[in-house]
Amino acid sequence: MSDGMAHFDIPGAKSRELMARRQEFVARGVSSTMNVFAAKADGAMIEDVDGNRYIDFAGGIGVMNIGHARPEVTRAIAEQAANFTHTCFSVMMYESYIALAERLVHLTPGDFEKKAIFLNSGAEAVENAVKIARYATGRPAIITFDNGYHGRTLMTMTMTAKVKPYKHRFGPYAPEVYRAPFPYPYRMNMSPQDASAYCIQELERMFVGEVAPDQVAAIVIEPVQGEGGFMVAPPGFLRALKALCEQHGILFIADEIQSGFCRTGAMFAVQHDGVAPDLMIVAKSMGAGMPISGVVGRAEIMDAPPPGTLGGTYSGNPVACAAALAVLDLFEQEDYAARSREVGHVVMERFLKLQEQYALVGDVRGQGGMVAMELVKDRTTKEPDAHAASDVLAAAHRRGLVLIKAGMYDNVLRVLVPLCVTDEQLKQGLDIFEEAFASVAKAAVATTTSVS
Numbered sequence: 001m002s003d004g005m006a007h008f009d010i011p012g013a014k015s016r017e018l019m020a021r022r023q024e025f026v027a028r029g030v031s032s033t034m035n036v037f038a039a040k041a042d043g044a045m046i047e048d049v050d051g052n053r054y055i056d057f058a059g060g061i062g063v064m065n066i067g068h069a070r071p072e073v074t075r076a077i078a079e080q081a082a083n084f085t086h087t088c089f090s091v092m093m094y095e096s097y098i099a100l101a102e103r104l105v106h107l108t109p110g111d112f113e114k115k116a117i118f119l120n121s122g123a124e125a126v127e128n129a130v131k132i133a134r135y136a137t138g139r140p141a142i143i144t145f146d147n148g149y150h151g152r153t154l155m156t157m158t159m160t161a162k163v164k165p166y167k168h169r170f171g172p173y174a175p176e177v178y179r180a181p182f183p184y185p186y187r188m189n190m191s192p193q194d195a196s197a198y199c200i201q202e203l204e205r206m207f208v209g210e211v212a213p214d215q216v217a218a219i220v221i222e223p224v225q226g227e228g229g230f231m232v233a234p235p236g237f238l239r240a241l242k243a244l245c246e247q248h249g250i251l252f253i254a255d256e257i258q259s260g261f262c263r264t265g266a267m268f269a270v271q272h273d274g275v276a277p278d279l280m281i282v283a284k285s286m287g288a289g290m291p292i293s294g295v296v297g298r299a300e301i302m303d304a305p306p307p308g309t310l311g312g313t314y315s316g317n318p319v320a321c322a323a324a325l326a327v328l329d330l331f332e333q334e335d336y337a338a339r340s341r342e343v344g345h346v347v348m349e350r351f352l353k354l355q356e357q358y359a360l361v362g363d364v365r366g367q368g369g370m371v372a373m374e375l376v377k378d379r380t381t382k383e384p385d386a387h388a389a390s391d392v393l394a395a396a397h398r399r400g401l402v403l404i405k406a407g408m409y410d411n412v413l414r415v416l417v418p419l420c421v422t423d424e425q426l427k428q429g430l431d432i433f434e435e436a437f438a439s440v441a442k443a444a445v446a447t448t449t450s451v452s
């Protein structure tokens, strides 16, 4: 090709072979964005089994903020695995669990005594945060938000907003979950400030018309909504929410599973608004791919449930704890927050240019290195264009870019590139993005012209 960009003939032979086996033996409910299989990865690059190399703009859905295969992390994993892989912390304890709790307590915002527990997945951590909040307050209700995503277990699926594919036909859902509006200025046709004020007013209305505040254990919020489409809580919103919580004795729980660990340009996204949550939920980039999540927060709340009520066979597995400790060392040694802001700035500029050029781009938004664009068929009606988003993905994959979507309408292209990405890789990734985007946007114009 004259542009010098790779154009992979994917899936290659080995991926096709694996796909046939997958189709025979793996349940189809587990879907995959790309039709190729990984062989190895390093930094911000992934190579598939046929030798095609991709720039990774997905980071395994926001898990690889420090990048793939950092030697410090793989060494820690190997050393711990050689020592022992499991005793179950509930049977015989090990130091790494305590060391990690200590580190998280110091790392998370809040000038008060804190404690932590560890689990395996993000959803499991959300479940535990809810259990702890209910026990500590003696109240049943949980408030979550429109567009929110908290996982696929029964409680977290209930807390998640999007019906298809997450909830449809998987009910009945867990009781006592209420949903409040989240500021989404683009679709609310409001300024961020007005959207915030409206959402706080709606919550106050809910306290009269839906659930008494003295029955609400916690409000659980993603400071930047992830799967919902990268809607950023406007300045002041989290603070106003926290004040409302304090007024009613409701716990403020931040789900920082996707937004945490420097993704938004601060260690945690709540720090942009100067808020210290009562409980914070962490996962994803803390373990750089090892399955580990945690709940950390006010000691008196964390200590409310008595011994034996929390935990699990694998929770806080020693290999995963070792990986997380190595990851936290890297966060201490290198300024990933600054890098996140730099990366985000570069991506944002390119996305804004595309918005100037193409009517397909309805909105560009984000915080730090968590950036997205929302595609629409028409800027006036804002009708979502999920097809165009899928087409951009496929075109990007063929050109060597791992790219994923988000959004209530499946029409949001999001960037969760590992923050170790080099300037050159980032530029190349954005060039590919732009070319893939242009191929689809041009096609969209051509179709419209031929129809009219």
Ligand SMILES: Cc1ncc(COP(=O)(O)O)c(C=O)c1O
Pocket (backbone or CB within 6 Å): 061, 121, 122, 123, 124, 126, 149, 150, 151, 152, 222, 226, 227, 255, 256, 257, 258, 259, 283, 284
């Ligand atoms: C904000 C948020 N909460 C919870 C989850 C669920 O985490 P997991 O998939 O590890 O269960 C996710 C996953 O994408 C998430 O982004």
